[in-house]
Amino acid sequence: MLGRVANTIYWMNRYLERAENYARFIDVNYNLSLEMPPDEEQQWKPIVVITGDWELYKSLNTKVSKSKVIYFLAFDEKNPNSIYNCIQKARENARAIRPEITKEFWEQINALNYLVKAGLENKCHKENNLREFFTNVKNGCQLLYGMYDATISRNEGWHFGKLGQAIERADKTSRVLDTKYHLLLDSPNEVGSSLDLIQWSSLLKSVSAYDMYRKKYGKLTSASIAEFLILDTEFPRSILACLIRAEQSLITLSGSSFGFSNSAQKQLGALKSQLEYTAINEIISGGMHEYLDDIQKKLNGISTAVYESFFTIENQIAT
Numbered sequence: 001m002l003g004r005v006a007n008t009i010y011w012m013n014r015y016l017e018r019a020e021n022y023a024r025f026i027d028v029n030y031n032l033s034l035e036m037p038p039d040e041e042q043q044w045k046p047i048v049v050i051t052g053d054w055e056l057y058k059s060l061n062t063k064v065s066k067s068k069v070i071y072f073l074a075f076d077e078k079n080p081n082s083i084y085n086c087i088q089k090a091r092e093n094a095r096a097i098r099p100e101i102t103k104e105f106w107e108q109i110n111a112l113n114y115l116v117k118a119g120l121e122n123k124c125h126k127e128n129n130l131r132e133f134f135t136n137v138k139n140g141c142q143l144l145y146g147m148y149d150a151t152i153s154r155n156e157g158w159h160f161g162k163l164g165q166a167i168e169r170a171d172k173t174s175r176v177l178d179t180k181y182h183l184l185l186d187s188p189n190e191v192g193s194s195l196d197l198i199q200w201s202s203l204l205k206s207v208s209a210y211d212m213y214r215k216k217y218g219k220l221t222s223a224s225i226a227e228f229l230i231l232d233t234e235f236p237r238s239i240l241a242c243l244i245r246a247e248q249s250l251i252t253l254s255g256s257s258f259g260f261s262n263s264a265q266k267q268l269g270a271l272k273s274q275l276e277y278t279a280i281n282e283i284i285s286g287g288m289h290e291y292l293d294d295i296q297k298k299l300n301g302i303s304t305a306v307y308e309s310f311f312t313i314e315n316q317i318a319t
Contacts, residue, residue: 012093020141028206174297264305
């Protein structure tokens, strides 16, 4: 497969996953804000910080408020990672590789694109429309995931798509978990309180993990929740499960199941092994925020290695 086509499929899936996760972040934070004291900066600044767009937000806004943050993350055309821009980019990528996708997938990504455009034009960022809009974005993305799995052959293109989705999902799970620690920085006395439990419950719901977590652990505890979202091998949105899924596709694409044949495979295998051979108490004692930040940096390194191994012109000439 041409590197240009593979790169387009890879990023189409990353943009869709990013859009869905941003919808999750905003929706859960909005619900959480209803339960918390009326301090907009404390409630809404962390969600911008953990997306990595804080500097851009500051350059466009003079203060932190719920309405400004929601608009910035969901609709702002000046924010390259807003839901609006991610869906636009995903749709353009899909158009560029139209022969590689099915009619059903193409129609659904167009429908999702129209939904987000209408949301911007109809001012869906007003509070009375928020829940419905974010629910529709999440459902639209999940419908695309199902169509991708149900209608596209398990060829190289499919594996590049799943690789992009898994890397993006692992990154966003680490960031949504890190949000909780940002919230606790200014309020350590709240640990163990009813507010603390509400926050943990909302965090689980933001990644659709609440029911599966309660089935496995029952009681809500910070250590168990962190273990579930980082180290669980069965829940599809845990960081380790995402790395396992990504490695499966990368092995197929690399044609090497023993050792590694490129830098991407090496770095991904090293990070997966790191998580497989650690315990949650070791992560907590060493600093949860620092550990998650290290994971995010390594995921960025893996993404760069994927580009260099499969998508660069030099690599295409060599192969």
